[in-house]
Amino acid sequence: DLIQGSAVSYLTQGRSTIRAMEYLRYDAWTFGNHEFDWGLSPLLAFHNDTTLPMLGANIVGRPGQANPLTRLKPFIVREVDGVKVVVVGLITPGVPTWSTPDLLGDALFERSLSALRRIMPQVQAENPDILLLTTHQGYRPYGDDHANEVNAIAQAYPEFDAILGGHSHQAVEKALVGGRTLYSQAGYYGIWLGQLDLTFDTVTRRLVQKQARLHRIDSGVPMHTGLMAVVEQDLAASRA
Numbered sequence: 001d002l003i004q005g006s007a008v009s010y011l012t013q014g015r016s017t018i019r020a021m022e023y024l025r026y027d028a029w030t031f032g033n034h035e036f037d038w039g040l041s042p043l044l045a046f047h048n049d050t051t052l053p054m055l056g057a058n059i060v061g062r063p064g065q066a067n068p069l070t071r072l073k074p075f076i077v078r079e080v081d082g083v084k085v086v087v088v089g090l091i092t093p094g095v096p097t098w099s100t101p102d103l104l105g106d107a108l109f110e111r112s113l114s115a116l117r118r119i120m121p122q123v124q125a126e127n128p129d130i131l132l133l134t135t136h137q138g139y140r141p142y143g144d145d146h147a148n149e150v151n152a153i154a155q156a157y158p159e160f161d162a163i164l165g166g167h168s169h170q171a172v173e174k175a176l177v178g179g180r181t182l183y184s185q186a187g188y189y190g191i192w193l194g195q196l197d198l199t200f201d202t203v204t205r206r207l208v209q210k211q212a213r214l215h216r217i218d219s220g221v222p223m224h225t226g227l228m229a230v231v232e233q234d235l236a237a238s239r240a
Contacts, residue, residue: 001032001136001166001188003043008231008238013042016234018050023230028076030055030089032136032167033098040068040105047071055089055134058115065106074119077126083200086128088160090115090135092167094147112137112149113156120157130198130207133160138168139175139183154178161207162196174212184212193217 003014029052035043047069057074061067075088095109139150150165154177162182171187186194192214199209
């Protein structure tokens with residue numbers, strides 16, 4: 001839910017946010033349901049232009065049709081100081097609940113477990129030291145629903161070391177899901193910054209500690225000069 005929802009994103013059709021993410025050198029962007037609010041064509045315009053790695057393992061093409069989002073990946077692999085980190089991305093499967101068929105074109109949205117059954121053999125073949133899931137779905141302690149399947153994911157795939165969630169507009173600093181998987185969600189509207197700290201023992205090749213924290217981003221946090229230079233013109237236009 002990054003490209004739609006504010007005056008500046010409306011005026012720039014999401015490009016201001018994309019430019020900011022590129023400046024910040026994001027490792028991955030997992031799509032949310034509001035990415036489709038203007039339809040597939042505007043989304044494809046900067047999907048084809050941006051350098052950002054984009055994730056969405058459960059976004060597929062209609063039967064007999066290729067996935068229209070050709071650069072979308074189910075997961076990425078990152079080497080960090082000799083530690084192999086694999087990050088899987090899932091969108092909420094509830095997208096068709098809110099977006100009409102004319103907006104979605106040939107894009108279909110799988111249930112989470114169906115998509116994971118399809119891609120996890122490829123993920124495991126990478127032999128990851130650390131396995132993370134970023135998902136535009138929220139943790140519901142009282143049970144999953146059609147759009148949020150975090151409990152089912154954690155039960156079926158306890159090999160995920162941590163799940164970073166979204167969608168439900170909740171600030172969840174840390175929760176234990178499925179008995180062993182750390183879950184964290186940095187709220188909404190950029191009010192919080194989520195920090196995940198992982199300690200990996202390079203001798204025993206084991207993840208030995210994981211901690212999640214949320215930092216409140218308020219007026220006491222200074223604006224970043226370089227980032228402001230990237231977006232100030234767009235912000236000025238939206239203020240006007």
